[in-house]
Amino acid sequence: MSNPDVLIVGAGPVGLNLGLCLLKQGLSFRIIDKKSGPTTSSNAVGVNCRTMEVWESLGFIDEAIKRGLKVHGTSLYSDSELLNQVKFDLIESKHDFMLALPQAHTEKLLLEELAKNGITVDWEHELTSINQSPEDVTVAIKHNEKDEEFSYRWVVGCDGYRSSVRDLSGLTRACHDLPLHFLMVDAEVSGEISTSTVNILFHDKGMIFMIPMRDSIRVVVEISTDEEYKHLKTCEPDTFREIIAKRYPKINIGRVDWSSAFYIHECLADNYRNGRIFIAGDASHTHSPMGGQGMNTGIQDTWNLAWKLGQVKRGEVADTLLDSYSLERRAIGHDVLERSGKLTTMATTTNPILKRLRNFGIHHLADWDIVRSKVANGLSQSNICYENSPLVKHEQVRKSGQLKYPEYQGDKWTLLTLEDSNDQLPSYIRMINVNQLPLHAHYCLIRPDGYTAMYANDITEIFEYFRKNHFNLK
Ligand SMILES: Cc1cc2nc3c(=O)[nH]c(=O)nc-3n(C[C@H](O)[C@H](O)[C@H](O)COP(=O)(O)OP(=O)(O)OC[C@H]3O[C@@H](n4cnc5c(N)ncnc54)[C@H](O)[C@@H]3O)c2cc1C
Structure with missing residues (x-):
């Protein structure tokens, strides 16, 4: 039996989504992942309108919406006082909202869609080496302590921040870490909080970011004092409640379902393609979760790559079309890094002048349609037109x-x-x-x-x- 056209390394949301896009293009593929099964934690929560448009084309948007929660705007507070509420209704899409769907649910849905087409993931299969020739790519895959060699026409590394595909194929990236630390929990929250919008609270002790979900609320809090740093590794629910109470006493944290700590790595690969090898998702770009762009950007990488692979496979275009993948998507990755970095700086600043400017802007300018439209369409990635590409006039x-x-x-x-x-x-x-x-x-x-x-x-x-x-x- 001949090998499939594409090997997808990594069955996170990006690798699974790529599989569904390749199915639409009629390409055969195999997905491997070194883990024993999909993620059980909620990680990425916000699904933006452009991802929803892709899922509509792939045929499962209704099911996704049924499983998630529609979020219609953002409420912004400073020191417990509401500054403004910014609605998402100016997003240029019929999906003019954000869908809150925990990553574990997203992965489950994508796996179910693949299974409908007879595709399953080869779990506990790890890519350990990769070499390409002008004709194909040969990889070693480790399973049950044994390495086996396979050849594919193309390999796509959707293997996350520590991508082996990227590192083993000589693709490089530039990284730096932001000096910010966060605690993240999914919890039951009551009190003065909007359950139909994202809530962002600016505070000198550290900002809080809350996204309502179906069964709980994602709470992210910036840790900025020495006293609180020591709780980063293991944070008991009661300590978390105290940390929140010091910033925003108008809410109560009840049941805590899940918690995690993180800091921000900003990384961007210098190229997303080396010959027959490609990278997508966190393997290519990682950045601040402010604005919820990480998973969404990765999903758009796969939507961009899949149709190009399909046309090259069918002989409808020269292989040079594939260069446009890195050209187009890296420029977007660069913009996302820049935008999410700026949002993070704005949200976490303690500089009194910047704070006053930020609060004034939110209080007054955020009511202007032109400002709301720019922000909403930027964050939902509806304003992309690939202006650096020879494929777009x-x-x-x-x-x-x-x-x-x-x-x-x-x-x-x-x-x-x-x-x-x-x-x-x-x-x-x-x-x-x-x-x-x-x-x-x-x-x-x-x-x-x-x-x-x-x-x-x-x-x-x-x-x-x-x-x-x-x-x-x-
Ligand atoms: C705690 C946490 C909270 C987050 N919150 C948000 C958020 O609110 N919003 C947001 O947009 N993003 C968030 N993110 C980021 C988001 O989860 C990522 O952007 C997204 O998961 C990227 O998907 P991916 O498929 O590219 O990579 P991953 O999800 O990392 O998947 C990569 C997969 O590749 C597999 N793999 C790696 N190496 C190999 C190998 N050699 N062989 C085989 N398999 C391999 C791994 O096992 C893994 O399953 C969060 C992340 C974390 C950890």
Whole structure:
């Protein structure tokens, strides 16, 4: 039996999601993970609208929404006083909310979706070496103390922060740690707290961040005093209650389900591709959890990579298309690191001038639609248009205001047109008639991942685009 096209290393949310994206593209794959089973802790909680749009295309968004909790905005407090409530209703998506779904539930759902297609994860299988040739990638996989060799056309490392795929294949990254420490618990919380919004409380002793979930509330608290540091490793529920009471006495912490401590590593890989080897998710980027971008960014990496692998496999385009994966997604990783770093600095500052500016901004500017829209669309990753990519005519696309068409995303390119046409198109493009297009254009070309590629008035411009990007037009 021949080996599958792709080996996915790591069955966290990113590796599992990649499997589902590859299924949509008709590629065969195997998923391995060195652990004995999926995560049981809640880790990443916030699912953003762009991830929901992907899950809609993959066919299980209704089930995800059923299992999660819709969160509609953010309540911001300073020293116990409410500064403002910022709603998410200006997110440019039909999913104009955040879905609170603990990572263990996300992984369970993704595993169930894979199982419906007969795919299971090979648990307790660890990648231990990797070598590539122009034809394939050979890996050693350790199972039951034995190493066995296999070859695949491509290998994708979704193997997290300590990625072996990244390190063994010579991909490098730049890292630095932020001097901030946090405690995180999932607990029953009562008192003055909104259960339909995220709650962010700024405090000189250290900020608190609370996300409502179905059965409990995720509470993250910044630890900034020497007295509290000693509790970082083992924090008893009563100590945690005291830490919270010192900052925000208006809530009570009841039952504690889970706790963990963390500090922030900011890392970004220099390249997400080395030949036939790719990395995605935490293997490529890690950053502050402020803004809930980690898992969501990884899921978008896989959505970007899968259709490109599909087209290359089917011989519809040259292998050079795969370079655009790192080009496009690394730029997004860079932006996410920068944005989440700034948010963290803003939320944790004790500088009196910065604090006053922050609180003034939240109190007054956050009511302006233009500010709310920018923040909400930025955090939900709805404002992406891959402006550094040769695959997007970004000036046109920005001007049109229509950066993506999630309703058309899937496995093919879509050409929206105002007029019937007899032009013969390759099988990977479908044509759809519409009544109106932005910029008074006659054509709008949409990538398989839903992002707008270009507008045109003449079909020859569309053919020229594909030719220039090395697509096979027969
Ligand atoms: C306590 C905690 C809280 C968090 N909270 C948030 C949050 O609120 N919001 C947010 O966005 N993010 C949060 N994160 C980060 C989020 O969990 C990650 O961004 C997300 O899990 C990344 O998914 P991944 O699939 O890339 O990597 P991982 O989830 O790390 O999965 C990698 C998998 O690869 C496997 N693996 C590693 N090496 C090998 C190998 N050599 N062979 C085979 N398998 C291998 C591992 O066993 C693991 O299962 C949190 C993380 C933690 C730990």
